[in-house]
Amino acid sequence: MEKVKSIVYRCLTNADFFNINKPPGMESGGGGQAYIDFPTSTVSLEQWSNFFSGVNEVKIQQETQGPSWTFPIYSLKLDKANDLASQELKIYQRRPQSVSITSQKLLSSRSNRVRAWHPDAGFPVPIDNTDRTQCPAGLIVYLVTTDAHKVWAGWFLNDGTTLLPIKGIPPKSINSMFLSIEGNSGIINFRDNDNIYINSADKNYPLQSHGEETYISAISNPINDESNFIDTLFNNDSSSRNVFTKEYLNMIRVRNKSLVNNLKRVYDNTCQITGKEFAFQKKDGIDYTEAHHLIPLGEGGSDEISNLIVVNPLIHRMLHHAEVEGIDLKNIKVDSNGYGHLTIKINKKQYTITWSPEHLASIHR
Structure with a gap:
């Protein structure tokens, strides 16, 4: 297990979910949205910089609009054999108002969908790709940095029936993610005594709290x-x-x-x-x-x-x-x-x- 340092999360909107799953050719001027945005009003550039501080093999560059980070990412909720392999992911400031995860449109030839967020890993899929309303409410994607200098990806569907993906008594700070509503995003920086861990071998409870009782x-x-x-x-x-x-x-x-x-x-x-x-x-x-x-x-x-x-x-x-x-x-x-x-x-x-x-x-x- 690896101790968690920070979590960045985003609760997808219906439009987010629709656009990263729709078939090609539906946009007259191109392929449409292929990214997941995090507003800089909720996760600032300085916070992103601190999030990636110390991550193994991270490449930092200055793009036209702002910085970018390219790094290996590992996925939760997968079979153990696949957990060991990473994929390269890019996050960059696409415009002044947002930082974006690129190439997340599933049915694009340039797709680089995070494996944890792929239907093969149980990630929700639209019932009808032409209907925006089929996106489940409370679909949260998140990135985690750990003391092993890695970045992990996970997701949680807060549909009112799903058990929280965490064992133990979590610190109150993590509720901001689990109780997030559509469109919300944020970052949680954990203290040393919060003792939140990643257990990649546990598909149901990838997050585990080993903190002292409150x-x-x-x-x-x-x-x-x-x-x-x-x-x-x-x-x-x-x-x-x-x-x-x-x-x-x-x-x-x-x-x-x-x-x-x-x-x-x-x-x-x-x-x-x-x-x-x-x-x-x-x-x-x-x-x-x-x-x-x-x-x-x-x-x-x-x-x-x-x-x-x-x-x-x-x-x-x-x-x-x-x-x-x-x-x-x-x-x-x-x-x-x-x-x-x-x-x-x-x-x-x-x-x-x-x-x-x-x-x-x-x-x-």
């Missing part, structure tokens, strides 16, 4: 034990109201709420144990669910997707306070459709936890 301090209140506080903090109601009106125990870790919200969307806010049974709707019409840690945080459990399930509040309380048997992820059975099932007992009554294939992929059994 805590908040409060005055100890004997009325509330730790499990009650965790229940309140991690029930993850999406309401914007601040419900934390009491003082709680010291040293309770803070987690990335967006990670759980994404997991809830994977299950359409439905309990993984009882489905719609015991469900009730909030005022916004969405079923209320909570996130449960299979191995409690106080017992060394992780705050990763692999240790979380989506449950209704009744089951959540039962899992915390009743007698629970059979929580052993090694015993998950996978059916022909890729869904995982684990039989457990709560107060001697049998229940089954069900995982979607996408969620199940995060679990190392």
